[in-house]
Amino acid sequence: MAARHEEIAEELRRAIDDGEYAVGALLPAETGLAGRYGVSRGTVRQAVAALTAEGLIGSRQGARRVVLASRRSQSFEELRSFAQWARAMGRRASGLVVARERRRATAEDVARLQLRDDGEVLHVLRVRGLDGERVLVERTVYADWIAPAVERVEDDCESVTARLYQETGLVFAYGKHLIDAVSAGARDAELLGVRRTSPLLRVRRVTTTAAGRPVEWSDDRYRPDAVNFSVHNSIGSNPLARQAGPGFGG
């Protein structure tokens, strides 16, 4: 958080959270904020652009900016890491590796992880809990070049993300998430302690480094009574997309 525009964005977020600017209220004009913080108008615009992307404030040319919401979305790190997310909410996360094995990479693995040849990948099946209650089954496939570091992580490690950063300096930078719903089935029902026909919220995701190199892909199934997802969007930036399912030949 060295950049001045990030500092200003954070101050504005706090001001909105603290109620200094209530929902529906008007933010000061750009020139006013520039004067208050002693920066140019361009720097202020970078700050408010961040809040706009987060869905906190709305803006129209000619009119003052409006506060739309008060709570900001989670940081990327909190979304990536189940443990960090739980800690930020004041809950305790647990995790246990049920199975772990190296397998020959399938065509799907090669495509999703952009592997050169079809060498080996590392499959890990984890069950994760929130305050002792099991809420998530996680099936992750790691690329070969990160697999050794993952294998050194102990089975009941709370935060794999933090462990990998400590060991290798690896930073997750981009993610793509595909969301749908499935029935639990026999295996997941047993692991989560729910009925076989219970609906689960499935998130299939691919995570890459800042250089665009895929690190892992995962099939996560959440108990929908315990966890759900929210997305903000606007005319200016729309990261959420609807897709025709495979059953429809999309």
Place this chain on the structure above:
Amino acid sequence: MAARHEEIAEELRRAIDDGEYAVGALLPAETGLAGRYGVSRGTVRQAVAALTAEGLIGSRQGARRVVLASRRSQSFEELRSFAQWARAMGRRASGLVVARERRRATAEDVARLQLRDDGEVLHVLRVRGLDGERVLVERTVYADWIAPAVERVEDDCESVTARLYQETGLVFAYGKHLIDAVSAGARDAELLGVRRTSPLLRVRRVTTTAAGRPVEWSDDRYRPDAVNFSVHNSIGSNPLARQAGPGFGG
């Protein structure tokens, strides 16, 4: 699309789509693009910032930008409007109003739609189809000030969004989406032609105008074999957030 930086962003998107810049390839430097398009570096930065937010390209200080994906996410309008989305995919959307009635606004309606008093709201239950197959049950609550325009829309109208824009000039600008999974239940099962225990993908959303005024909120339930959702995010911008479900006292 008057702004030069938007034109440049669109040209870059097309170039990536057409394979001029393949996935994994390096984009030209900012100064190079600035020269090619005859604009300043700042304008190029606005263009590439848009693509970065869309998850198409990645960027790190000091290194050239990398192409991460080739297909861009849908526009806000396509997400908002089921009909426009279907048309963009070359499919035919249908829609039928099953029930429509004015009701006294509940406390939830007042909160979500930021109504002043607890007057009347308009409830509409629609079933929507893709190429004749029923895929979505939509329960929408409209604010009182837009209800008259909605009531003038015919029951089998394909695109309510387009109709409301024609009639009132109303533009939807911001959306918040809460995603989880539920079992169909007797009513939805009958409407969609699936089994009572089938999992459905539920999206509860609130849409507002550019001025931050809520227009509608809706409970949409999709057949997960027909439709699912994808989200892009990064360290820089993260619109996706995980939330503890109500069953956990979140």
Place this chain on the structure above:
DNA sequence: AGGGCGCACTTGTTCGAACAAGTAACCGGC
């Protein structure tokens, strides 16, 4: 051959300025 250093290149940050375009409030005429 291998490792370390330095340099050229690239992105990130910030400033100041100017004009275009849209909004909202005020004011005057009917």
Place this chain on the structure above:
DNA sequence: GCCGGTTACTTGTTCGAACAAGTGCGCCCT
């Protein structure tokens, strides 16, 4: 009292410039 135009304010767009900070490659030395 209501309607419409004028006007001050605000956001959007774009330029040019300068410096900071990080990357990656080649070169040199060992």
